[in-house]
Amino acid sequence: MMRLNPKMTQVLAKALIWGSALLVIVLLLFILLFVLIKGVPTLSWQFLTENPRDMGRSGGIFSTIVSTILVTLVSVAVATPFGVGTALYLTEFTREGLATRIIRFSADTLAAIPSIVYGLFGFIFFVINLNMGWSILSGGLTMAMMILPTIIRTAEEAILAIHPLYREVSFSLGGTKMQTILGAVLPSALRGIMTGVILSIGRCVAETAAVILTAGSSLRLPESVFSPARTMAVHFYILVREGISMERAYGTAAALIILILIINVGANMLINRFVAKNH
Amino acid sequence: MKRLLDRLPGFIFLLIALSALSALALIIVFIFYEGIPIIAKVGLGQFTLGMSWAPGKGEFGILPMIIGTVSVTLGAAVLGVPVAILTSIFLTEFAPAAVSRIVRPAIQLLAGIPSVVYGFWGLTFIVPYIRLWIGGPGLSVLAGSVILAIMILPTVISITEVSLLALPRTYKEGSLAIGATQWQTVWSVQLPAAKSGIMAAVILGIGRAVGETMAVIMVLGNAVALPESLLDPARTLTTNIGIEMGYASGDHQQALFATGIVLLVIVMSLNSIAQATLKRSQR
Amino acid sequence: MTVQPKIAIRDFSFYYGKHQAIQSINVDIHANEIFSLFGPANSGTTTLLRALNRLSDLVPGARTEGQILIDGQDIHAEDVIVTDLRRRVGMVFEEPVPLPMSIFDNIAYGPRMRGIRNKAVLAERVEESLKLAVLWDEVKDRLHTSALRLSGGQQQRLCIARILSLGPEIMLLDRPCAALDPISTAKIEDSLVLLKEKVTIVLIPHNTQQAVRVADRAGFMLMGEMVEQGPAERLFTVPEDNRTSDYITGRFG
Numbered sequence: 104m105m106r107l108n109p110k111m112t113q114v115l116a117k118a119l120i121w122g123s124a125l126l127v128i129v130l131l132l133f134i135l136l137f138v139l140i141k142g143v144p145t146l147s148w149q150f151l152t153e154n155p156r157d158m159g160r161s162g163g164i165f166s167t168i169v170s171t172i173l174v175t176l177v178s179v180a181v182a183t184p185f186g187v188g189t190a191l192y193l194t195e196f197t198r199e200g201l202a203t204r205i206i207r208f209s210a211d212t213l214a215a216i217p218s219i220v221y222g223l224f225g226f227i228f229f230v231i232n233l234n235m236g237w238s239i240l241s242g243g244l245t246m247a248m249m250i251l252p253t254i255i256r257t258a259e260e261a262i263l264a265i266h267p268l269y270r271e272v273s274f275s276l277g278g279t280k281m282q283t284i285l286g287a288v289l290p291s292a293l294r295g296i297m298t299g300v301i302l303s304i305g306r307c308v309a310e311t312a313a314v315i316l317t318a319g320s321s322l323r324l325p326e327s328v329f330s331p332a333r334t335m336a337v338h339f340y341i342l343v344r345e346g347i348s349m350e351r352a353y354g355t356a357a358a359l360i361i362l363i364l365i366i367n368v369g370a371n372m373l374i375n376r377f378v379a380k381n382h
Numbered sequence: 383m384k385r386l387l388d389r390l391p392g393f394i395f396l397l398i399a400l401s402a403l404s405a406l407a408l409i410i411v412f413i414f415y416e417g418i419p420i421i422a423k424v425g426l427g428q429f430t431l432g433m434s435w436a437p438g439k440g441e442f443g444i445l446p447m448i449i450g451t452v453s454v455t456l457g458a459a460v461l462g463v464p465v466a467i468l469t470s471i472f473l474t475e476f477a478p479a480a481v482s483r484i485v486r487p488a489i490q491l492l493a494g495i496p497s498v499v500y501g502f503w504g505l506t507f508i509v510p511y512i513r514l515w516i517g518g519p520g521l522s523v524l525a526g527s528v529i530l531a532i533m534i535l536p537t538v539i540s541i542t543e544v545s546l547l548a549l550p551r552t553y554k555e556g557s558l559a560i561g562a563t564q565w566q567t568v569w570s571v572q573l574p575a576a577k578s579g580i581m582a583a584v585i586l587g588i589g590r591a592v593g594e595t596m597a598v599i600m601v602l603g604n605a606v607a608l609p610e611s612l613l614d615p616a617r618t619l620t621t622n623i624g625i626e627m628g629y630a631s632g633d634h635q636q637a638l639f640a641t642g643i644v645l646l647v648i649v650m651s652l653n654s655i656a657q658a659t660l661k662r663s664q665r
Numbered sequence: 666m667t668v669q670p671k672i673a674i675r676d677f678s679f680y681y682g683k684h685q686a687i688q689s690i691n692v693d694i695h696a697n698e699i700f701s702l703f704g705p706a707n708s709g710t711t712t713l714l715r716a717l718n719r720l721s722d723l724v725p726g727a728r729t730e731g732q733i734l735i736d737g738q739d740i741h742a743e744d745v746i747v748t749d750l751r752r753r754v755g756m757v758f759e760e761p762v763p764l765p766m767s768i769f770d771n772i773a774y775g776p777r778m779r780g781i782r783n784k785a786v787l788a789e790r791v792e793e794s795l796k797l798a799v800l801w802d803e804v805k806d807r808l809h810t811s812a813l814r815l816s817g818g819q820q821q822r823l824c825i826a827r828i829l830s831l832g833p834e835i836m837l838l839d840r841p842c843a844a845l846d847p848i849s850t851a852k853i854e855d856s857l858v859l860l861k862e863k864v865t866i867v868l869i870p871h872n873t874q875q876a877v878r879v880a881d882r883a884g885f886m887l888m889g890e891m892v893e894q895g896p897a898e899r900l901f902t903v904p905e906d907n908r909t910s911d912y913i914t915g916r917f918g
Contacts (some may be wrong), residue, residue: 109562123469126465134499192396209403215652223639248405274751276751277752309494339496343502359499360499363495366494
């Protein structure tokens with residue numbers, strides 16, 4: 104076998120390492136540009152504000168946008184109080200012991216469950232057993248369970264990161280435990296918590312497997328949380344699978360990607376401006 | 383009375399905190415409840431090792447799907463883990479700050495792309511080129527592996543990075559001080575020291591690959607036969623559920639839930655191993 | 666006739682679990698004086714200070730014996746409301762800890778938790794407290810900017826103002842100037858001397874010179890014991906106990 108001296112190995116290794124990083128960037132750009140270049144031309148104001156017609160062969164994607172927003176809203180509105188509450192329990196009311204370990208284990212395990220299994224569960228539990236039918240509510244509640252672990256983890260990290268004396272200061276000024284949590288702990292941890300919530304919003308928008316089994320695939324504009332709904336991701340999947348309209352598929356994908364980009368980039372900027380002004 | 387009132391917030395928060403546990407319990411209970419009857423009917427051995435999946439004839443053997451999952455996942459690991467580890471090393475040891483500021487958000491973005499978009503991209507680019515340059519129908523285990531390899535990059539990178547950053551700086555400095563090159567230090571000192579963490583990262587990446595559905599549905603070809611080579615189409619446990627759930631009923635539907643049980647068992651085992659490995663690495 | 670001390674500590678012991686941090690001490694602290702608790706590290710000074718506003722309650726495994734009486738009333742009695750106690754007995758910590766909010770909100774934090782919502786009342790209290798803490802002139806034009814932008818010395822005076830907005834009778838300060846430069850230190854020491862007209866001050870100095878400068882009376886603690894206490898002038902020039910003189914002259918520390 105050819106013997107390479109350390110200097111040669113270093114050069115070779117560096118090339119591979121930089122190459123890997125480059126590969127990652129190239130792949131990202133490839134995928135993004137592929138969708139955006141083919142899809143953006145379809146994106147017009149009309150496309151975004153018109154409902155789909157003829158099973159999606161013509162018309163726009165308005166109802167899917169609304170559905171996506173509603174399902175995400177339900178999901179985040181339910182998961183955030185439970186997630187932050189759980190994190191607060193772990194940080195403010197307990198010390199490490201059996202209870203905390205069980206809760207953490209549950210959260211970690213929930214995080215590992217495949218989304219299709221969440222879909223199965225949501226279908227049998229929300230859609231069938233609780234008789235909610237295919238609806239925004241079923242989809243939102245299922246996804247709330249999916250994003251719960253993320254919110255717990257990021258909220259806990261954020262709360263543990265606050266200045267250790269903030270609590271003492273609040274107590275020494277005559278605060279009760281709840282006053283300290285609401286007045287000092289949560290406001291200080293807000294930025295980190297928001298980051299976790301935004302991450303979860305991105306996850307909800309991108310999710311397909313769990314949603315298609317619980318929110319259904321109706322193209323009608325949803326009238327309430329009990330209406331069935333088709334989110335953008337599901338719509339994109341169906342358009343591709345059935346070969347209904349490549350043009351609109353690309354358009355939907357582009358809208359989806361742009362939405363995710365806005366969530367990722369824009370929201371983080373907002374956090375930096377709003378919450379960090381006191382940091 | 384006042385004492386009870388003082389204890390109230392703690393009690394309420396405890397109830398809230400049990401939500402994660404209850405959610406997990408619910409999922410396990412319901413999936414098992416729906417799936418166990420068919421396993422009992424068909425027999426565990428026949429179900430997990432049976433070669434024939436033909437719901438119309440009442441045959442529910444999921445071995446082809448298990449093989450499908452294993453091959454696609456292994457392929458993803460072989461392709462993706464080296465790239466992920468090299469990229470982690472890049473971020474922790476070799477990247478100038480300005481470049482990190484581009485690469486890190488890029489990885490985050492990669493993680494945010496919907497799986498259906500990955501699948502579609504794979505369908506449009508990876509599948510035809512496999513068909514053209516390598517052979518077979520293109521819709522294949524190989525295509526699935528490539529897509530999954532890309533999809534697990536963020537997971538493996540982030541945990542590997544954490545493990546590398548957790549190493550005491552003296553490890554690296556000691557090695558450099560005796561004249562080793564940067565790469566020698568990484569290869570001989572840092573990577574071995576972070577071994578447990580990296581293993582955990584890989585296991586979690588594999589868990590992620592096992593659970594993926596939508597991207598894989600689009601590029602795997604979905605033939606129920608046993609794949610005999612990388613270029614053959616196949617089905618995984620997840621895609622089987624994804625494809626058939628829309629029209630399954632009765633025993634068929636139950637069998638899909640039973641597949642869900644198998645998935646739960648696999649993923650929960652992988653997760654426990656990974657967590658245990660991570661804990662070991664933290665000692 | 667002797668006047669009742671503001672704070673009377675009687676046969677007081679403090680335990681962290683099995684470890685006894687304070688050994689059955691007796692201390693008298695008079696109203697409107699600056700009393701300096703001093704001693705080497707781990708002598709129990711911080712523990713005693715934190716016992717005075719029962720912040721020590723927050724430590725798991727904390728246990729007390731004996732009594733601490735403020736105006737003749739045992740602060741550990743069944744009917745004592747701890748949150749009320751802590752408003753009467755305020756504390757300033759070793760490092761300045763402004764809360765991540767505006768200067769105004771920092772000082773209004775305590776009163777707001779008490780239930781005071783009236784904007785005019787809050788504004789008045791904020792102004793008064795900042796004046797007492799000798800910070801008003803420096804910040805009056807930027808009350809609604811972040812408190813984190815203030816300098817170290819200003820932040821510590823903010824922390825003093827934060828307590829004053831609750832109208833406390835007693836102020837506890839644990840090495841308040843440890844992280845500050847001499848000029849800021851001097852400003853705070855001057856404000857303490859002015860403040861003692863309104864409150865009783867218990868101060869742990871970060872070095873004995875500070876105690877010499879500002880204290881009226883002092884108490885030397887060593888390993889949980891109250892070795893000696895009395896008028897500061899006497900204690901720091903002709904102490905009665907050898908251990909006190911050894912510490913003051915730097916034979917150990």
